[in-house]
Amino acid sequence: MSHSEKITVKDVMKTTFSTIDGDATVSAALLLMKSSKTSTIIVNRRHDHDEFGLITSSDIARQVMAKNRAPDRVNVYEIMETPVICVRPEMDIRLCARLFANYNLVRAPVIENDKIIGMISPNTLVLDGLYAIYS
Numbered sequence: 468m469s470h471s472e473k474i475t476v477k478d479v480m481k482t483t484f485s486t487i488d489g490d491a492t493v494s495a496a497l498l499l500m501k502s503s504k505t506s507t508i509i510v511n512r513r514h515d516h517d518e519f520g521l522i523t524s525s526d527i528a529r530q531v532m533a534k535n536r537a538p539d540r541v542n543v544y545e546i547m548e549t550p551v552i553c554v555r556p557e558m559d560i561r562l563c564a565r566l567f568a569n570y571n572l573v574r575a576p577v578i579e580n581d582k583i584i585g586m587i588s589p590n591t592l593v594l595d596g597l598y599a600i601y602s
Contacts, residue, residue: 486508
C-alpha cells in the first residue's frame with residue numbers, strides 16, 4: 468500500500484462493542500466488561516437529543532474503588548464521561564490520530580446516520596491503520 472493511499476476509520480475500526488444504559492449499576496457494567504473482555508463500554512443516549520457516553524475501567528477505579536464506593540450502589544451515569552467525541556467512518560486515520568492526540572482520547576465511538584457502528588482507539592489506529600500504510 469502506498470503512503471498516499473487514504474485509510475479511513477471504517478477500514479480499521481472495531482465493529483464489536485458493548486453498550487449499557489446510564490441507569491445501570493457499576494456492578495452491571497463490570498460484569499459486562501468482564502464477559503465482553505473490554506475495558507470500555509458505550510453508554511446509550513436516553514433520548515434523541517442526548518449524547519452518548521463512555522465508561523471505562525479507569526473511571527471505575529478512580530471514582531468507585533479509590534473512593535471506597537459500592538459498585539452496586541453507584542449508577543453508570545454518575546461516573547461516565549459525557550458527551551464523548553465521536554468520529555465519522557470516512558475520516559482519514561491520520562486526522563483521527565491527531566484528534567486523539569489533541570484531546571487525549573483513549574476511545575471514540577464511530578457514528579454513521581446518528582447510530583454507533585464501531586469503536587476506534589489509538590491501538591487500532593496504529594496496529595491496523597499505520598501498519599497498513601507502511602507495509
